[in-house]
Amino acid sequence: MGFRVGIDSGGTFTDLFAVDEDGREEIIKVPSTPASPDLAVRNALAALIDRLGGDPSRIEAVLHGTTVAVNAILQHKFPPIGLLVTRGFRHVLEMGRQTIPGERGSIYVWTKPARIVPLGNVREVTERLDRTGAVLAGFDEAECREQARWYRDQGINSVAICFINAYASGVHEMRAKAIFAEEHPDCQIATSCETLPEYREYERAITTATNALLMPILGRYIANVEGHLKALGIDAPLYIMKSAGGATLAELAARQPVHTALSGTAAAVMGSAWIGRGSDMPDLMTFDMGGTSTDVALIEKGYPALVSEVELDVYPIRTPAVDVVSVGAGGGSIASIVPGNRFQVGPRSAGADPGPACYGRGGTEPTVTDANVLLGRLPQELAGGAVRLDRAASEAALETLGKPLGLDALEMARGIIEIGELNMADAVRQISVKRGRDPRNFTLIAGGGAGPLHAASLGEILQVPQVLIPPAPGIGCSLGALVSDVREDFVMTDIHAEDAVDIARLSANFTALETEAAALLDRQGFPATGRSIVRSADLRYRGMRTELLVDVPAGAIDADLVAAMCDNLHAAHEDAYGYAYRGVQPVEIVNLRVTGVGHMRQPPAFEGKAGEPSAEAARTGTRSVFFNETGFVETAVYDRRQLAVGASFEGPAIVEQYDTTIVILPGQKVSPDANGNLLITTRCGQLAKGVTAGAES
Incomplete structure (x- = not known):
């Protein structure tokens, strides 16, 4: 038995985590390639093969979380698609639901979103079933053939079929699908009876139409990835993560891509849940911060909650999914001045190209990463030297933005961090306080390349007693893919x-x-x-x-x-x-x-480093870091790989590792545990313990 590989394509980095049956681990981060995300996947796998002595046969399975589907929806990169409906139901997408999103009064300013299928591409066929599936009007095959030829002549090669009451019987939809195979064999067909056999016509139609528009997009992407596997000599099955936190064979995902739209997000939550169960911490609030966004979720009794409907952009999609709240606050989130001379952070992101100003790739607008660089919280390079950081470029970008507000670079950096963290805290409250859960009864677990930079501060804002930094937080999504069934x-x-x-x-x-x-x-x-x-x-x-x-x-x-x-x-x-x-x-x-x-083979649990329980053995030096309580202060820097179980220490401190950087605030206490986690006891947590101890005495 060889290595099982989890891969996640993020906005800034593509992460790979591989484990073999003996527990040997390989972690690789390569820059993402937004124009062709599959190229970064290839680069990561090629780097893994190099580490394995050039032997691709040692890879036995590849599990992949991808954002290709959701990005297509968010960016409105829709291929031309068609929708075939029962005669009389041509406007099913236009009618939608009467629910108006937003606060009271939105009805006066809300604009109905653009339809996924233009009305001119919606065609009708005579047929009708009742709610039990009994035939009320026979299926007109001649009409269906005419419509299939029309789509063929228009060059529309992806069509959704959604007949009234087809959830009760798919007999007419499946016959229509067969006719399209005869008349328009190049067309990909999504039927509602296969995609979503549930009642409610609008939700079934919009979900099936979304599936149709994603079929060529994800299908092409999967074909590219499978081509890379073959070119690299990897003869192993490819699995794609689904929104509900499990995986499926790539060929099955290509037929029902709508169920993979939130695969990367779900993978991160599943990875955190796996860490929590192994560490006897079943109640967690996940905080996964990448380059573009922050995703948060609630885990109770070891498992996340699922929902049966999600909102992708402005479209309600019926698909099982992990219950996640996302905000546009990531390491690449751009700080800007908006009308009214107001200052905001995100949701625009610098992404991987050009990236933050400090990347030196042409970016000129300051980001959260630039603020962290100026405050001394980040080292000179990331991901083992894959990205070098230019502090002068960060300072110049921050100064330029601050001039109209009369603020210098340091004040801008402080403001960016404060606003960004408040946005993140609000997201966590949405999945906790808003749902009747007290954050103080949970452990905050940090993930993503940028999560550990802000988790300790977020812990104080939310008054949680403890923050958990897993062994490899920067590759949480790829870990989640690897441990998923x-x-x-x-x-x-x-x-x-x-x-x-x-x-x-x-x-x-x-x-x-x-x-x-x-x-x-x-x-x-x-x-x-x-x-x-x-x-x-x-x-x-x-x-x-x-x-x-x-x-x-x-x-x-x-x-x-x-x-x-x-x-x-x-x-x-x-x-x-x-x-x-x-x-x-x-x-x-x-x-x-x-x-x-x-049930897939699970990797062995992480283990903490054995050795002398002294933090001094892991100390690599100091650097000047800014904290609100102290200003700039010489701060101890530790190499996480050298922190043994029990090597406790107190902040302020910086802990560095290949995939992330961890910021410890003054007065917080840190202890590496037997599962390889770093446990940060917040000042709130210490106070609570002191109160409890006083009460017991």
């Missing part, structure tokens, strides 16, 4: 009233989904002993528009199991909103869900 999700709309559940139908439908999950895992080589099948469902109180996702116990489908499902809704509603309607409002079962999990 294969995951396949299946859903079916099957509505039952609590007091009139058709047990036989419910059981048959769950069995059908479980059979589908087992078959797909069989196809990917997972035997019955190497997989698990998990049931869940979307439930709501009668009269409500939205549902809550609840677990469905294993075992036979009977009245007791249905009662347990309803009890789970009451508990979930109470947890989410603080109250429930037990015995007051009847429950409805809406969607049935089954998840098939193929």
Whole structure:
């Protein structure tokens, strides 16, 4: 058995983390190539092969988290696509929902987003099913052939098919797909019955249309990556991370790319959850800060929460996903003056090209990274010398921005850090305080190349007692990909009233989904002993528009199991909103869900360095670093690789490692643990311990 490889394409760096069965680790960071992200993946794999003595046969699997899909949506880089609908439903995307995003009054300023499919590319076919799947109007094959030829003549090579009530039966959609294969064989087809067999026409249509526009984009990207694997001599399966935190074979991802849109984000959360479970810290708030954005999520009892719908740009997409909040605050976030002489940080980012001013690649606008450089928090080079930092360029950019405000470079740097960290703290409060969780009951875990630079300060702002810096925080997404299992999700709309559940139908439908999950895992080589099948469902109180996702116990489908499902809704509603309607409002079962999990070989847990528990052995020198409490002060710098378990020390301090830099504030205490983590006890945490100790005495 050889190396399993996790790769993540970020805005600034592409990260690779590889582990073999003996626990040998390889960590590689290469500059990202935004114009062709697959080239950075190739460069990272080529560097790994060099470290393996030029032997690509030692790579047994590649798991990849990618932002290709989400970037296409955010940047509105849409290829021309078509949408085929039931006659009379041509305006399904235009009608949408009446919900207006934003605060009160937005109805007067809100502009409806551009449709994914121009109205001229929406075509109709005569057919109609009722909500049970029974045929009300037959499928007109001649019309469908005419429409397929029209798309062919227009040069439209990706089409979504979304017929009314196709969630109940895909018979007409699948026949239309077959006709397109005959009349327009170069066209890629996304059917709603395969993409999202759920009721609600708008959500099903927008999700299927998004899938259609992503099929050529992700398909081309996957083909390029697979070409690089072949050219490098790597004969190993390629897996793509999904938004729900699992992986799937690349060929399957290319057919349903909408379910991979948030793969990189999900991978980071899964990596943090794995670290937490191994360190006996099941309750975490993740703080993953990269070059472009900061992503935060809540992990309780070792696992993150999932949602069944996400908003990508301005489009509601129905797909299982890890519950993550993102803000435009990363290391490359640009500081600027906006109308009204106001100062803001982000959401614009310098990205990897040209990057922050200190990269020396043509960037002239100051970023969060430039502020950290001027404050002495970053070393002269990053990623083992891959990027050298120019302090003078940072200072010049900060001075230029500060002149209109009457502020010098140092004042600008301080302001950028303060505003950026407040934006990050607000994001963390959205996944904690806003959802009824007290941040002081969680450990903040830092990830991303820039996360450890700000985690200690964020810990003080949020008053969390402890901050955890994992062994390799800068490659958290690639770690998450590496430790993820294969995951396949299946859903079916099957509505039952609590007091009139058709047990036989419910059981048959769950069995059908479980059979589908087992078959797909069989196809990917997972035997019955190497997989698990998990049931869940979307439930709501009668009269409500939205549902809550609840677990469905294993075992036979009977009245007791249905009662347990309803009890789970009451508990979930109470947890989410603080109250429930037990015995007051009847429950409805809406969607049935089954998840098939193929268990992948997990890497061994990280271990702390053995040796003399003295921080002095890891001290490499000092440098002048700015802290709000002290101003510039000579600060001890430590090499993390040399910090042994128990080698505790106190801030201010800087800890450097290949993939990140860690800033420790004055008065904070640091202790390396047996799992290779650095545990930072905040000043708030120390105060809480002191209060507790005083109470106990």
